[in-house]
Amino acid sequence: MDDLRRLAVFAAVVRHRSMSAAGRALGMSPSAVSQQVRLLEKDGGVTLLHRSTRKLRLTDAGERLHVACAAMVAQAELARAELHSAREAPSGELRIAATVGFARHIAPALGELLASHPALSLQLLVDDSPVDLIEARVDLAVRFGKVPDMPWAARRLGSFDWCLCASPQWLAQHGEPASPEALLGHAWVGFARTGGVLMPSFRGPAGQLQTLRIQPRIGSNNQLSIQQMCEAGLGPAMLGMVDVHEALEAGRLRHLLPEWQAGSLDVWALTPQRDAQPAKVRHAIAALGRYLAGVPGMRPPG
Structure with a gap:
């Protein structure tokens, strides 16, 4: 021994x-x-x-x-x-990693679970950068887009559409675009990444495809900051429908070219264990799935 x-x-x-x-x-x-x-x-x-x-x-x-x-x-x-x-109830510390933009969904998604299980505690790690689940002792990470090859388990929670947005004041100054390519001459707000180039693709009502090559004038590595700068009138931006629903309803943003489809983004739950998940993780994933199914702009996994 x-x-x-x-x-x-x-x-x-x-x-x-x-x-x-x-x-x-x-x-x-x-x-x-x-x-x-x-x-x-x-x-x-x-x-x-x-x-x-x-x-x-x-x-x-x-x-x-x-x-x-x-x-x-x-x-x-x-x-x-x-x-x-078989007999474990959700208990102990549940460590969740989420992006800044998604962090606002954690409390309403897990509130009932935490209230029902007093032995369960929550530590929320908010960071837009990728996190090593093992190094940070993370039980569950919420991430978006394509999941690369990794030793972790991934479960798809749903997806949401991209939405091309601008503020009313920006539209008052620059006018309503007739097509995606009409926006090529404008200063954009976008996600900062290697090379600083965005390549959004749009499919029109007749099936035509337009892919733009955009060099954002204003960039950020945080999607929430991009939305705030877009709402301030600094330029058009590609935003997640799940994030901008309230801003569209309130009139702080306008959906540009709604007849053009801008693609979608998958939402994933990543866990370091593939088999025999702890009860706290199983219940948290189930609670996130139920909550996201009712969020405007989200589509459940097909």
Whole structure:
């Protein structure tokens, strides 16, 4: 059993990239973690880690051993989760990562779940940048668009249409465009990304396709800020229908070229575990799905 413990400690050191972080995760002191790794190296007669003051680096032997250790730990965690999944109620800390624009939906989506389960707490991490679910100890992340190849589980929660918008004051100054290409000569507000170029595509009522190449004059890495600048009259912008519904209803924004389809964006729930999800995660995903089904501008997964 001591050997199994040492193998699990070694896997935790590699996973968390430091003795201290592994110790915090395991409830051990850094010196105790280091001792377990040294004993493992002594028993095996090989060096598993090269240590420096700043980082750890696996040796060839360490890399080979870690593959087996990680698989062992994963199976142990799966067995433990399966043991408790049938009777587990939502409890403990639920860590959710969401973009700034979507964060406003978390409270109404999960309010009933939190009220019904007093043993469940919530930590909401708000950031438009991608987050490492393992590094940040995130149970559930809400993300948009195409999901790249990753070791995490992804469940589609729905989708929403893009909406080409401008403020009434901008339209009063520049007039109503007759087609997407009529907007090429105007200053746009857009999402800041590598190269700074946007390529929105529009399909017209007769099936014609127009793709624009836009260099936004005003950019941001935050979709909510883009909407605010669009509402202030700084230029047209591509915005999510789920975000602008209230602004359209209130007249702060106008939907340009509503007869042209501007494409859609999928909404995903990402989790670090594919099997035997904790009850807190299962119930949170279900609550998000129910809530989003009733949000104007959202379409449920088909």
